[in-house]
Amino acid sequence: MAGAGIHPYHQQWPPVQAPPPPQAAASAAAQPPPPVHHPPPPAPSHDEVRTIFISGLPEDVKERELQNLLRWLPGYEASQVNYKGEKPLGFALFSNARFAVAAKDALQEMVFDAESKSLLHIEMAKKNLFVKRGIVTDSDAYDQSKRLRTGGNYSHSPYSTPPPFHPPAPVWGPHGYMAPTPPPPPYDPYGCYPVPPVPIPAPAPVPAPSSYVPVQNTKDNPPCNTLFIGNLGENINEEELRGLFSAQPGFKQMKILRQERHTVCFIEFEDVSTATSVHHNLQGAVIPSSGSVGMRIQYSKNPFGKRKDSGHLVASPSANGPPPALTYQ
DNA sequence: AGCACA
DSSP states (O other): OOOTTSSOOOOSSSOOSSSOOOOOSSOSSSOOOOOOOOOOOOOOOOOOOOOOEOOOTTTTOHHHHHHHTTTTTTEEEEEEEESSSOOOOOEEEESHHHHHHHHHHHTTTEEEETTTTTEEEEEESSSOOOOOOOOOOSSGGHHHHHHOOOTSSSSSSSTOOSSOOOOOOOOBTTBBBBOOSSOOOOOOOTSOOOOOOOOOSOOOOOOOOSEEOOOOOOOOOOOOSSSEEEEEOOOOHHHHHHHHHHTTTEEEEEEEEEOOOOOEEEESSSSHHHHHHHHHHHHHHHHHHTOOOOEEEESSSSSSSSSSOOGTTOOOOOOOOOOOOOOOO
16 A cells, blocks of 8 residues: 555656646646656456457567657556467457456567567457566556657666657556546657756766566555665675765665675655655666676665654553654644 | 674
8 A cells, every 4th residue: 555645746847846636637638647646546456357468479589668658648557478489379368357358459460579570369268367476466557657768778867868668658648547538639659758858967977777567565554754775686786886876866875784684775765755656657677786686775764863662661651751752744 | 594782
């Protein structure tokens, strides 16, 4: 239940401090909607098949390549490549059957890889992809912020090059998944990016993650201003890590903890909301020294600035002193 | 899954 009740609006380039308006119900015409996080539909309770079956992948396809293609599609939830057979077979799960069908049509006969001349062939799957652990479980699949981070390995500067391919055009609206109601505006592949009106005031050496990998984050703690970072890989480079996080808005301090097997780290932010947006934006991020694993980001159990209950205070409401002012939020 | 420091 990560982020329930919070507005994990991702930061915009003109870093406006004003919170997004609660609901721009009336005029959906003129300005783009605020980057609020649409609550995704609840977990699909139906058991319809909402998975597509993908053949025609090049033999050396990577899971990530497929993910990077598919995550543009509305309703995309998870995908997997099965290498057991002679040819790799892909499966992709969508939030409902309509999205799956739309994805099927969008990808049908698509040239996946010009080099190997592979043409995709898509069918509805026989049964749904079983999402074994390892897929982001919150609404990230719907989150536009994830669609923006085409980061990938295009270059070292996230701002220099556009993605080398057009996302499949026909099926998505400005917010990836669209309520079926409003007629979508004419499609413009890049028109929906929140492009900064002015050159980015940002620093040159932005330590962007080199990619993202889905991570499981089912158990999280209550939102707070401190993040816990795990799954960093054995050879994690502290400078790299620090570079990435210290560039995040709201960053205050960071503590890296080297343990035998696992290095973990704690990062304090100005407030819960900046922590939340980093929680969101960097979940699963991969940096060079982390190898190929995506970092897991959780809220810390013990936020900076809040002391752990010190033994004698707990569980003695009848004691003389005032009750420990333990307030979450 | 691995949660320290004030």
